[in-house]
Amino acid sequence: AQSVTQLGSHVSVSEGALVLLRCNYSSSVPPYLFWYVQYPNQGLQLLLKYTSAATLVKGINGFEAEFKKSETSFHLTKPSAHMSDAAEYFCAVSVDAGGTSYGKLTFGQGTILTVHP
């Protein structure tokens, strides 16, 4: 079984500051890892995904995440926050169970990012 822990349910930064959202995972097999973003009253949108290729993954809107197996972490970063980044961010994990779990993700509890002017 796999699980995800997001450290910090709320993160507040100033516009232009570094964004760091923390995610640790637990998985008995090599995981696939994802970050999704949810804006108010909307569904989730995929920011980026790690599927055992490069450990540093670049996503949309200037976000990137680094897979660190030794630390079982997949933290999300963005060098300079923008007001439009304010949203809730979810880390998620899945495993390749022989092609039988494509749509089944285990999500973390989410981190609400607030960006101050």
Place this chain on the structure above:
Amino acid sequence: KAGVTQTPRYLIKTRGQQVTLSCSPISGHRSVSWYQQTPGQGLQFLFEYFSETQRNKGNFPGRFSGRQFSNSRSEMNVSTLELGDSALYLCASSLVDSTGELFFGEGSRLTVL
């Protein structure tokens, strides 16, 4: 390309009633998954359908059911509604071989009174 469409967007039901939610996936996507989102439990996987067959099921009681049609559209049903079923129900579609890359609809917000 049209996104994932969920209907209705908002609905109010009373305890004991049943509800049916509908999801139209992105054209060409044959896998449809359903998730329940609540403030307390977060996002929880309900079930996944592919080619009209349930491929995975989450840890929910039998009151929660779903189905998929030949055109990949999906419905989920909740019978004998309880107050705790109040939630945002999200549908997501994906390509067959794209693990975890889900495209979500805006959800159906169910309130049970």
